[in-house]
Amino acid sequence: MGFDDKLENKADELKGEAKERYGGATGDESKQAEGKADKAKADIKQAAEKVKDAFK
Numbered sequence: 001m002g003f004d005d006k007l008e009n010k011a012d013e014l015k016g017e018a019k020e021r022y023g024g025a026t027g028d029e030s031k032q033a034e035g036k037a038d039k040a041k042a043d044i045k046q047a048a049e050k051v052k053d054a055f056k
Contacts, residue, residue: 006049013042 016038023032 002049002053006046009042009045009049013039016042
């Protein structure tokens with residue numbers, strides 16, 4: 001569960017960053033908001049992984 005999940009979460013974070021930048025560059029507020037939401041979701045998942053690691 002550990003490393004693979006962290007890698008997947010980082011990939012999701014980078015996808016969110018890309019969407020946010022694309023939305024900012026094109027003026028697409030919806031895509032920008034979607035990117036921010038994806039990044040926030042990835043951050044929450046990363047935090048959960050850190051908590052799991054702390055209890056191992």
